[in-house]
Amino acid sequence: MNTKKNTAVLLATYNGSKYIEEFLLSLENQIYKNFDLICIDDLSTDETLNIIKGFEDKLNIIYIENKIKLGAAGAFFTLLEKSEDFYDYYLFADQDDVWDKEKIYRSVIALEKMATNKPNLYAHRLELVDESLSHLSYAKIPKYISFENALVQNIFPGCTMAFNKKAKKLVAGKTPNSKYIMHDWWLYVLVSAIGNVTYDRQSLIKYRQHDSNTVGMASNFFSEYKIRLDRFFKDNKQGVFGIAHQANYFFDIYKEDISKNDLKTVKRLLENNKFFLNRLYMFFFTKLKRQTFMDNLILRIILLIGRY
Numbered sequence: 001m002n003t004k005k006n007t008a009v010l011l012a013t014y015n016g017s018k019y020i021e022e023f024l025l026s027l028e029n030q031i032y033k034n035f036d037l038i039c040i041d042d043l044s045t046d047e048t049l050n051i052i053k054g055f056e057d058k059l060n061i062i063y064i065e066n067k068i069k070l071g072a073a074g075a076f077f078t079l080l081e082k083s084e085d086f087y088d089y090y091l092f093a094d095q096d097d098v099w100d101k102e103k104i105y106r107s108v109i110a111l112e113k114m115a116t117n118k119p120n121l122y123a124h125r126l127e128l129v130d131e132s133l134s135h136l137s138y139a140k141i142p143k144y145i146s147f148e149n150a151l152v153q154n155i156f157p158g159c160t161m162a163f164n165k166k167a168k169k170l171v172a173g174k175t176p177n178s179k180y181i182m183h184d185w186w187l188y189v190l191v192s193a194i195g196n197v198t199y200d201r202q203s204l205i206k207y208r209q210h211d212s213n214t215v216g217m218a219s220n221f222f223s224e225y226k227i228r229l230d231r232f233f234k235d236n237k238q239g240v241f242g243i244a245h246q247a248n249y250f251f252d253i254y255k256e257d258i259s260k261n262d263l264k265t266v267k268r269l270l271e272n273n274k275f276f277l278n279r280l281y282m283f284f285f286t287k288l289k290r291q292t293f294m295d296n297l298i299l300r301i302i303l304l305i306g307r308y
Contacts, residue, residue: 005060007035007108008087012075014042016095017051019208022133024055026098032105037093038083040064042075048095076158076183080172090168092158092184096208098133103204107162110198119167119195121187123156126207133206141201144289147262150185150192151250151269152243152299153290158184159205167191174253181246189250193258243308244270273306280304 009027013020027037037059041049043066052061064082066075076092083090089111091104107122114120128136142155149155161184170190171183191197251266258266265287272278282288283304290296302308 005034005036006087007032007089007091007104008083009035009037009091009093009104010076010079010083011037011039011093011095012042012072012079013039013044013048013052013095014072014075015044015046016048017044017046019096020048020051022098023093023095024052024059026101027093028055028058029101030099030104031101032108035091035104036060036062036087038062038064038079040066040070040075040079040082042066042070042072043068073182077171077175080168080183081175083168085165085169087168088165089162090165091162094159094207096210097159098129098206098208100204100206104162106200106202106204110200111162111164114164114196114198116164117166119170119191120164121156121167121191121195121197122162122200123160123197124200124205125203126157126160126205127203128209129206131208131210133208136209138203139207140291142199143291145192145197145199146289147189147192148265148287149289149291150189151247151266152288153295154182154185154188155291156184156188157207158182158187159207161187163187163191167195170194176249176253181242181249185242185246189246190254193250193254193262244273272303279306 039052039061040063055061062083064079066078070078080090089108091107093099103124106124110122111120114122125141126139128139130136142149145155167187167190171187176186188197247266247269251270255263255266268278268282268286269288272282283300286300286303288299288303290299
């Protein structure tokens, strides 16, 4: 097979033998064929790698060697660092999802329509399904897509993302050395500040909900708010408690690359805790925003009490 395609699908795997064959079959069935599958395995102990190797005559597969435990974010950041720069477009992939046959095609077409001199990010809606791929719900369509949203909320699961070479280089050139920063949220923050983000309301992926999900999504009102409460009371720096941590990392690395307005927004967030009057100002006048009224109220409260 030709080893120089114009698109790279970046797949991180770990003990995915139960579902990965269905994912690989959905890759094989893509109407857009001009892609390589670049795979890194996080020390699986099951048959994951053997199943992938069984598709070598159907897909052009490139393996990134790995000998240490990376975790989900670490595996994807390693893929960004070690995958070649000659691809025009890149897509993140999870091992247990099923892709619509037009997913890569629509992603590439959307990116081709965007300005070529900027880092560009495309994301699409997803369908939540159970273990047997039965429909549960569709992800909510975001109301706000902006840097002010990206700083305080991760709205795009990595498996819905596609991005161009400039966005890949933007991340890979200065990969964060932190287990608390998720690859998809980080990419949304960077590209919303320095490039362009576009969203497709069409669902192009069946996103499986099961006990082995590293990061799950809520399929109904009650599970959604249970997840939010868990994130609020567990100080794991991956939800609301990661806001200041991630913003500080972003400021240190990219403060020379962003607009004055965005720089002011980040500084105000980072300096919020210094004085009560700062927190009071942020409670009433912050431009930071999440997707719903309740989320925005919670955001303002955690800004007021400095618990982020």
